[in-house]
Amino acid sequence: MNVEEIVEGILNKNRRALARAITYVENEYPEGKEILKRVYHRTGKAHVVGITGFPGVGKSTTVSKLTQEFRRRGKTVGIVAVDPGSPFTGGALLGDRLRLDGLDVNNPLWLDEGVFFRSMSSRGRAGGIAAKTGDVVRLMDAFGFDVIFVETVGAGQSEVDIIEVADTSIVILMPEMGDDIQINKAGILEIGDIYVVNKADLGGAEKTVKWLKSMIMMDQEALEILSKTTHADEHAVESGEIFERLKRTKDWIPPVLTTVAEKGEGIKELADAIEQHFEYLKKSGKLEERRIRRLSREVFDLIMDEIKNLLSKNDVINYREVIQKVVRGELDPHTAAEMVVEKLIRL
Amino acid sequence: MERPIKVLVAKVGLDGHDRGAKVVARFLRDAGFEVVYTGLHRTPQEVAMAAVQEDVDVVGISIHSGAHKELVPKVIKYIKEFGGNPEEMVILVGGIIPEDDFEELKKAGVDGIFIPGTPIQEIIDFIKKAVAEKRKAVAKK
Numbered sequence: 001m002n003v004e005e006i007v008e009g010i011l012n013k014n015r016r017a018l019a020r021a022i023t024y025v026e027n028e029y030p031e032g033k034e035i036l037k038r039v040y041h042r043t044g045k046a047h048v049v050g051i052t053g054f055p056g057v058g059k060s061t062t063v064s065k066l067t068q069e070f071r072r073r074g075k076t077v078g079i080v081a082v083d084p085g086s087p088f089t090g091g092a093l094l095g096d097r098l099r100l101d102g103l104d105v106n107n108p109l110w111l112d113e114g115v116f117f118r119s120m121s122s123r124g125r126a127g128g129i130a131a132k133t134g135d136v137v138r139l140m141d142a143f144g145f146d147v148i149f150v151e152t153v154g155a156g157q158s159e160v161d162i163i164e165v166a167d168t169s170i171v172i173l174m175p176e177m178g179d180d181i182q183i184n185k186a187g188i189l190e191i192g193d194i195y196v197v198n199k200a201d202l203g204g205a206e207k208t209v210k211w212l213k214s215m216i217m218m219d220q221e222a223l224e225i226l227s228k229t230t231h232a233d234e235h236a237v238e239s240g241e242i243f244e245r246l247k248r249t250k251d252w253i254p255p256v257l258t259t260v261a262e263k264g265e266g267i268k269e270l271a272d273a274i275e276q277h278f279e280y281l282k283k284s285g286k287l288e289e290r291r292i293r294r295l296s297r298e299v300f301d302l303i304m305d306e307i308k309n310l311l312s313k314n315d316v317i318n319y320r321e322v323i324q325k326v327v328r329g330e331l332d333p334h335t336a337a338e339m340v341v342e343k344l345i346r347l
Numbered sequence: 348m349e350r351p352i353k354v355l356v357a358k359v360g361l362d363g364h365d366r367g368a369k370v371v372a373r374f375l376r377d378a379g380f381e382v383v384y385t386g387l388h389r390t391p392q393e394v395a396m397a398a399v400q401e402d403v404d405v406v407g408i409s410i411h412s413g414a415h416k417e418l419v420p421k422v423i424k425y426i427k428e429f430g431g432n433p434e435e436m437v438i439l440v441g442g443i444i445p446e447d448d449f450e451e452l453k454k455a456g457v458d459g460i461f462i463p464g465t466p467i468q469e470i471i472d473f474i475k476k477a478v479a480e481k482r483k484a485v486a487k488k
Contacts (some may be wrong), residue, residue, distance in 0.1 A: 014430060015399060015400060015429070015430060016399055016429070016430035019399055019401070020402055022402065023350070023402045026350075027351075029350075074454045085381075086377075088375065089376070089377055089378065089379040090351060090379045091375070091376035091378060091379045091380050091381065091382070092350075092376060092382065092415055093372055093373065093376045093378055093382050093384060094381060094382060094383045094384070095383075095384050095386075097383060097384075097385065097386075097397060097401075098384060098385055098386030108390070108393060110389075110392075110393040110396050110397065111392055111393060117397075117400055118400060118401060119379050119381075119401060121351070172485050192448055218471050250418055262421040293486035295433075301419075
């Protein structure tokens with residue numbers, strides 16, 4: 001399939017075209033970039049929902065049950081499931097698809113026209129998603145899925161890149177996963193728009209729920225107190241992150257839900273919370289705000305990539321020669337960098 | 348850069364055992380392949396749909412129940428039906444397959460058959476060579 005056929009195919013809801021486009025994008029083929037350019041105008045409608053949490057908490061099962069629930073509600077669903085790639089061989093075992101169950105035997109999600117599932121290897125990236133996950137989500141968005149789930153690698157404490165692609169981030173925990181100090185640490189325990197304590201039938205769930213709730217309330221109060229001091233104002237200006245969280249906790253307090261995903265318990269309530277969060281994002285203007293922030297970072301990163309490409313081309317700037325001058329002491333590194341940028345701008 | 352080889356390891360039909368499939372999946376992972384494992388009791392349609400959506404280079408069907416003559420051609424048929432091109436994929440069958448059935452399976456579009464006891468390196472080498480050939484053929488078109 002060539003670029004033309006694939007673009008046409010995506011716009012006409014041809015799964016094979018989508019599948020091939022994802023392959024090209026994931027593997028950084030030039031065709032992938034071209035396809036992304038040509039379908040961009042069709043993106044921006046989907047609700048992108050990130051699902052993260054430690055290994056074994058039930059992310060895949062939750063995604064499967066949520067997919068059933070959203071299908072019942074008449075929504076189409078795209079799923080990107082990221083699993084870790086080996087740092088030694090580059091190989092990966094992508095095993096999240098196997099949890100995808102049907103509504104019943106006669107209606108398996110694997111064959112549902114309204115569901116598209118794609119596995120991805122993280123290929124050694126550490127943030128819990130793959131480098132190209134955002135672009136894969138964009139292809140599914142262009143295809144027209146209403147909801148797109150991104151299931152992260154069974155994340156550790158700092159795999160928070162999901163917020164770079166998701167509108168709504170869900171953090172799943174299990175009962176007895178650490179004490180209140182664990183829960184008050186930074187990392188994935190501060191990115192949730194919704195928190196879920198899965199396997200709530202195991203016992204000890206109430207304690208985990210209580211800790212999560214106290215974390216959320218304490219954050220809110222603490223930030224409000226901080227915001228009244230001038231020192232904190234400075235801080236808030238410097239760090240957009242704090243400001244953003246302050247605003248967020250004021251009008252959206254992340255709910256803490258309990259589920260037994262395997263039995264489907266609590267899934268309806270979770271789906272409700274996901275829909276409510278999307279409504280909140282849209283009404284409050286936060287959706288646009290988040291997307292502007294993400295896109296500006298994305299374009300910035302791409303500009304940097306372009307500059308790196310230019311530097312690697314000898315006919316534009318002889319980068320090696322510049323470095324040699326620095327090595328010989330004829331130029332200092334700062335002046336060298338300024339000169340290179342000057343030259344690039346004049347191109 | 349050459350993209351990694353993506354392999355679907357599938358269990359289809361009523362087989363209740365997948366240790367063999369899991370062992371093969373693990374070896375292929377260690378050989379640097381990206382392996383999608385389907386789990387037990389998949390229908391030929393489900394396996395075919397997974398192959399199309401995941402855009403795999405290789406479909407490896409593990410089967411011990413004796414239903415290979417029924418199920419394998421069905422997988423190939425449904426790949427086509429779901430818009431995929433089985434001729435661009437390497438189709439492999441592994442498991443307890445009588446030698447008498449080899450010819451029939453190959454006629455149906457199977458590229459390689461591996462019975463118990465096959466050295467894993469043989470499978471890895473076969474996949475690497477076959478995928479390289481298929482990709483070259485696709486690129487020429």
